[in-house]
Amino acid sequence: MSALGRVVRTTAFKLSAIYFAVFSVFAIVFILYISYSTNVVLAERLRDTIAGEIRELTEVGRSGGLRAIVNAIEERSTQPGASLYLITDMNGRILAGNVSDVPEQLLERSGSGAITVPYQRYSEDKTEHLAMVQVLRLPGGFRMLVGRDLGERDQFRAIIGRALAWAVALMIGLALVSWFFVSRRVLKRIDSVTATSRRIMAGDLTGRLEVTGTGDEFDRLADSLNAMLERIELLLQGLKDVSDNIAHDLKTPLTRLRNRVETALNGEPSSDGYRAALETTIEESDRLIQTFNALLMIARVEAGSPDGALSDVEIGTIINDVVELYEPVAEENGMTIRVGQVDPIKLRISRELLGQALANLIDNAIKYAAPLPCGQSRPITVVVSAVREGSHLVVKVTDNGIGIAAADRQRVLQRFVRLEQSRSQPGSGLGLSLAAAVARLHHGTIELGDANPGLLVTLRLPLPPP
Amino acid sequence: MRILLIEDDKEAAAYLCKALREAGHMADHAADGDTGAVMAGEGGYDVLVVDRMLPRRDGLSIIEDLRKRGDQTPALILSALGQVDDRVTGLRAGGDDYLPKPYAFSELLARVEALARRRKPGEAETLYRVGDLELDRLRHTVARAGKPVPLQPREFRLLEYLMKHAGQVVTRTMLLENVWDYHFDPQTNVIDVHVSRLRSKIDKGFGEPLLHTVRGAGYMIRVGAR
Numbered sequence: 001m002s003a004l005g006r007v008v009r010t011t012a013f014k015l016s017a018i019y020f021a022v023f024s025v026f027a028i029v030f031i032l033y034i035s036y037s038t039n040v041v042l043a044e045r046l047r048d049t050i051a052g053e054i055r056e057l058t059e060v061g062r063s064g065g066l067r068a069i070v071n072a073i074e075e076r077s078t079q080p081g082a083s084l085y086l087i088t089d090m091n092g093r094i095l096a097g098n099v100s101d102v103p104e105q106l107l108e109r110s111g112s113g114a115i116t117v118p119y120q121r122y123s124e125d126k127t128e129h130l131a132m133v134q135v136l137r138l139p140g141g142f143r144m145l146v147g148r149d150l151g152e153r154d155q156f157r158a159i160i161g162r163a164l165a166w167a168v169a170l171m172i173g174l175a176l177v178s179w180f181f182v183s184r185r186v187l188k189r190i191d192s193v194t195a196t197s198r199r200i201m202a203g204d205l206t207g208r209l210e211v212t213g214t215g216d217e218f219d220r221l222a223d224s225l226n227a228m229l230e231r232i233e234l235l236l237q238g239l240k241d242v243s244d245n246i247a248h249d250l251k252t253p254l255t256r257l258r259n260r261v262e263t264a265l266n267g268e269p270s271s272d273g274y275r276a277a278l279e280t281t282i283e284e285s286d287r288l289i290q291t292f293n294a295l296l297m298i299a300r301v302e303a304g305s306p307d308g309a310l311s312d313v314e315i316g317t318i319i320n321d322v323v324e325l326y327e328p329v330a331e332e333n334g335m336t337i338r339v340g341q342v343d344p345i346k347l348r349i350s351r352e353l354l355g356q357a358l359a360n361l362i363d364n365a366i367k368y369a370a371p372l373p374c375g376q377s378r379p380i381t382v383v384v385s386a387v388r389e390g391s392h393l394v395v396k397v398t399d400n401g402i403g404i405a406a407a408d409r410q411r412v413l414q415r416f417v418r419l420e421q422s423r424s425q426p427g428s429g430l431g432l433s434l435a436a437a438v439a440r441l442h443h444g445t446i447e448l449g450d451a452n453p454g455l456l457v458t459l460r461l462p463l464p465p466p
Numbered sequence: 467m468r469i470l471l472i473e474d475d476k477e478a479a480a481y482l483c484k485a486l487r488e489a490g491h492m493a494d495h496a497a498d499g500d501t502g503a504v505m506a507g508e509g510g511y512d513v514l515v516v517d518r519m520l521p522r523r524d525g526l527s528i529i530e531d532l533r534k535r536g537d538q539t540p541a542l543i544l545s546a547l548g549q550v551d552d553r554v555t556g557l558r559a560g561g562d563d564y565l566p567k568p569y570a571f572s573e574l575l576a577r578v579e580a581l582a583r584r585r586k587p588g589e590a591e592t593l594y595r596v597g598d599l600e601l602d603r604l605r606h607t608v609a610r611a612g613k614p615v616p617l618q619p620r621e622f623r624l625l626e627y628l629m630k631h632a633g634q635v636v637t638r639t640m641l642l643e644n645v646w647d648y649h650f651d652p653q654t655n656v657i658d659v660h661v662s663r664l665r666s667k668i669d670k671g672f673g674e675p676l677l678h679t680v681r682g683a684g685y686m687i688r689v690g691a692r
Contacts (some may be wrong), residue, residue: 261519279682282682286570289568290651290653294651321646322649325646325656326654328659328660328663329654329655329656330661332659353567354647355648359648359650359652363652363653363654365584419587431653
């Protein structure tokens with residue numbers, strides 16, 4: 001691309017060109033309008049002046065006769081800035097006046113309207129001028145001509161022409177100035193955006209666009225681009241975490257599995273030994289499949305495709321089902337689980353996914369609420385409730401167990417995060433992440449809090465407006 | 467019974483056929499969709515096991531075609547897609563059951579046998595009887611050796627399903643699907659605890675146990691040891 005081509009292609013150049021064109025058109029139209037209007041006004045005034053003089057002269061003629069008119073014209077003709085006068089007899093001889101040459105047919109013309117004609121004056125220069133004149137027939141074949149020179153109007157035209165030239169020159173100047181400023185200020189910022197995004201594309205995800213703080217469009221653009229970058233960085237970080245987690249949490253059991261099979265193969269060949277090794281291998285691979293399925297399900301839910309058709313479900317039914325499902329397990333673990341207050345609310349959700357989320361929350365409570373720290377002893381109860389709070393359905397799973405330290409509450413929602421005390425229990429560390437993903441899919445939130453004592457998990461789902 | 471397996475993975479198919487034969491069934495194998503459709507169309511099978519993604523022809527379309535022609539041979543769909551909406555499309559296409567890969571053979575066998583059983587006449591039985599255990603589906607009562615056994619509604623449904631498939635293995639996921647109508651992974655041995663509760667009600671204090679645990683597979687209700 002040539003240097004000129006580059007200049008022409010810049011936004012600043014195009015903007016300036018457009019400004020220039022728009023303002024030029026505006027100026028030309030404006031000036032043309034003014035010149036047209038003044039022309040009209042001036043012609044009107046000339047006509048009035050001529051008509052006035054004719055009136056005066058006819059007045060003079062009425063009282064003093066033709067002689068008086070000739071005298072008056074002779075007197076007026078010599079005054080500075082005088083109008084044009086001419087009076088002829090019936091043969092066309094000039095009796096008085098200050099016009100030396102007018103078109104011949106002019107005096108033959110009668111009528112009251114003023115017309116524009118070329119003429120020459122006596123004495124002064126011999127150049128032809130233009131004038132607006134009116135001819136009047138007097139009694140006895142005499143003719144009288146009264147007119148005004150049009151020089152005044154031409155002068156005015158010249159002034160307007162100069163104004164137009166100046167205006168166009170000014171427009172060009174302003175266009176250049178605006179080009180300069182636009183290219184300096186605006187394009188510099190766009191160029192900086194380009195440079196920053198190049199840097200980010202090259203891999204530096206921490207790069208952010210400059211915000212000047214003036215609050216103009218560029219700041220707003222930079223702000224939203226920065227927010228987008230923030231989100232991308234977060235997502236990529238999440239992706240990285242997940243792949244790290246997969247590497248760790250799937251590779252570890254795979255290694256364990258492999259080691260076990262290898263040990264069995266290297267040891268004494270006995271069918272009992274092989275059998276035991278194979279059985280644990282199956283168990284281990286089942287757990288792997290379980291983890292894998294949970295991961296896939298989270299990914300699927302997070303991608304926003306709800307599994308199974310959404311349907312109108314009574315929340316109480318799901319809660320009763322899941323609580324009933326877990327009730328014997330809770331009892332076996334020496335806990336009580338019961339359904340608390342449940343408002344009759346029907347909403348459009350995925351029954352399967354919400355059931356799964358609820359199952360995960362209850363499962364967590366049963367697995368991790370106990371054991372209580374030394375010196376404490378109380379029967380553990382898990383309560384599941386669902387109430388309407390404004391425009392939301394709030395499902396709460398509360399236990400009075402050991403709870404989760406405030407610092408860890410956000411962390412356990414992430415994939416594969418398992419707290420130290422839970423490592424001894426079976427589990428993939430995906431239950432809460434899946435519940436959180438299900439909440440997000442339903443445009444809701446999940447939140448871990450303190451039940452004093454114990455853990456309070458709040459699932460908040462938006463209800464449709466009544 | 468005669469089983470047609472439509473599956474393109476040769477190794478998996480060979481293993482499945484062998485295992486099905488060992489379990490006492492006759493198994494034929496079709497390696498692609500077209501062959502599978504022809505073989506299934508010839509009829510004579512008790513159950514079809516159809517992989518969802520097949521070369522040349524989609525597994526679901528084979529089942530759809532059969533159903534259009536009025537062939538109601540029960541079909542079990544195998545799929546690597548295990549999500550609930552995939553299951554829904556599978557069942558909507560005319561499949562009778564859906565098993566996500568990877569699966570345990572015991573699970574597949576239990577489901578195939580349950581499907582074949584479903585087809586047999588006399589499905590509308592109102593009274594199930596296994597040994598001296600009786601379940602009256604109309605009056606919602608259960609009695610063992612003539613003594614009434616009070617059950618919770620869910621326990622009743624659990625026993626009903628087990629007795630409907632008396633003599634067959636019923637897996638934990640089958641119970642969760644058919645008794646609770648959920649397809650998710652309960653993470654814990656919730657089903658085991660429900661079954662052991664039921665067992666304590668129907669077997670405890672009576673002579674011969676009827677509700678058996680089948681190791682590595684599930685449960686079975688029957689008289690006598692196998």
